[in-house]
Amino acid sequence: MVRESFGCLALDGVDLLRAARWSQGELRERVSIRGLEHLTAALERGKGAFLISAHLGNFELMIRRFGLAGLPLLLVVRPLRNSLLAERLVRSRTRFGEIELVDRKRAAIRMARALRGNRLVGILMDQRVRRSQGILAPLFGLRCTTTNAVAAIASSNGAAVLCATGRRVGPDEHLIEISPSLSFERTGDEEADIAAATGVCNGALEERIRAHPEQWLWAHRRFRHSPDLEVNPYASSAPAWFTWRRWWRAAARGDARRT
Numbered sequence: 001m002v003r004e005s006f007g008c009l010a011l012d013g014v015d016l017l018r019a020a021r022w023s024q025g026e027l028r029e030r031v032s033i034r035g036l037e038h039l040t041a042a043l044e045r046g047k048g049a050f051l052i053s054a055h056l057g058n059f060e061l062m063i064r065r066f067g068l069a070g071l072p073l074l075l076v077v078r079p080l081r082n083s084l085l086a087e088r089l090v091r092s093r094t095r096f097g098e099i100e101l102v103d104r105k106r107a108a109i110r111m112a113r114a115l116r117g118n119r120l121v122g123i124l125m126d127q128r129v130r131r132s133q134g135i136l137a138p139l140f141g142l143r144c145t146t147t148n149a150v151a152a153i154a155s156s157n158g159a160a161v162l163c164a165t166g167r168r169v170g171p172d173e174h175l176i177e178i179s180p181s182l183s184f185e186r187t188g189d190e191e192a193d194i195a196a197a198t199g200v201c202n203g204a205l206e207e208r209i210r211a212h213p214e215q216w217l218w219a220h221r222r223f224r225h226s227p228d229l230e231v232n233p234y235a236s237s238a239p240a241w242f243t244w245r246r247w248w249r250a251a252a253r254g255d256a257r258r259t
Contacts, residue, residue: 002218031174034176048121048159050153051120051122052125052205060089072119073122075122131225134146184197
């Protein structure tokens with residue numbers, strides 16, 4: 001699975017470069033959407049909808065395909081430190097359709113505003129967040145820090161929450177699958193309800209990942225600081241000076257030669 005995971009990551013990188021030259025027809029032909037009726041039904045309620053997703057398959061192609069489908073999407077993102085790469089990603093992500101990107105650190109108000117306008121809000125829930133920015137929720141039987149923004153905002157304004165992930169199904173063939181709206185129990189205890197709803201969101205993503213684990217981005221340190229792990233699974237045996245993070249930050253500053 002490890003070998004297949006890195007193989008899929010390499011293929012996704014190649015497809016990302018190739019997609020820069022794809023026409024609308026080529027993108028539509030190579031990336032299909034299943035379950036669009038669930039999204040239409042959610043928006044008919046007039047309260048907007050959350051699309052929770054994960055780094056499963058080629059996420060970048062999924063963003064472009066939603067834009068091409070004419071779906072008004074506000075996408076919550078984590079800005080890249082490398083300004084050149086960040087600028088290129090913004091251009092490619094917004095190439096087709098009405099795609100708006102917002103920094104996750106300043107996203108709360110923008111998300112609420114988008115939902116009031118009956119728009120879609122996309123957020124990657126398989127990324128680790130700081131404990132102060134989320135809560136502990138189970139994923140693969142391990143508690144890990146997870147954003148609770150989706151559950152909190154959906155609880156307050158009644159927005160629907162759907163799971164949307166992509167996966168590679170063949171050479172030059174990708175599929176986006178959209179689930180029906182997730183259901184959450186309401187007990188009257190707001191804090192407990194938000195925690196339970198966040199767990200339901202993680203469970204929906206886990207089900208998709210379990211079906212195609214080789215296409216998930218396992219390299220992300222998702223379970224860092226999990227209280228259910230006695231040792232750090234991401235500890236490196238490489239010397240301190242030989243880290244990709246040091247090179248990446250140096251490249252972002254423009255002094256990569258110094259490394």
